[in-house]
Amino acid sequence: MEPGIPGLVGLRHAYIVGQLTRWKVGERHAKEPDCMKRVASRLSDADISAVAAWLSQQQPPKDPSPESSNLVRMPLACGSQR
Ligand code: HEM
Numbered sequence: 001m002e003p004g005i006p007g008l009v010g011l012r013h014a015y016i017v018g019q020l021t022r023w024k025v026g027e028r029h030a031k032e033p034d035c036m037k038r039v040a041s042r043l044s045d046a047d048i049s050a051v052a053a054w055l056s057q058q059q060p061p062k063d064p065s066p067e068s069s070n071l072v073r074m075p076l077a078c079g080s081q082r
Helices: 013-025 035-041 045-057
Strands: none
Touching: 013 035, 013 045
16 A cells, blocks of 8 residues: 555565564564554564465465555554555
């Protein structure tokens, strides 16, 4: 979703696990308010593995162009959506 929420389906399992773990332990940071820090810190290692398995097995959409911004009300504030 424009301007800052990336598509995740079809990313590699190890990459997704790596990013969520880096947020959880404080090695990856996004612009404040860092919504992904809040998301990742609520996920257990088993949750991270499960979500990475599911996402990595999905087929990316044929048209990968982003949805327009503010299509839906965000559940958390994200710095990169401003
Ligand atoms: C369990 C739920 C979620 C999972 C598994 C998840 C997973 C991820 C992953 C793996 C990335 C990194 C993508 C990359 O490096 O290419 C990412 C980035 C991002 N996600 Fe999430 N996400 C979740 C929920 C959310 C929610 C609820 C929001 C918005 C309210 C959100 C907003 C973002 C944003 C803005 C980024 C980019 C951060 C940056 O600027 O680096 N995510 N997400």
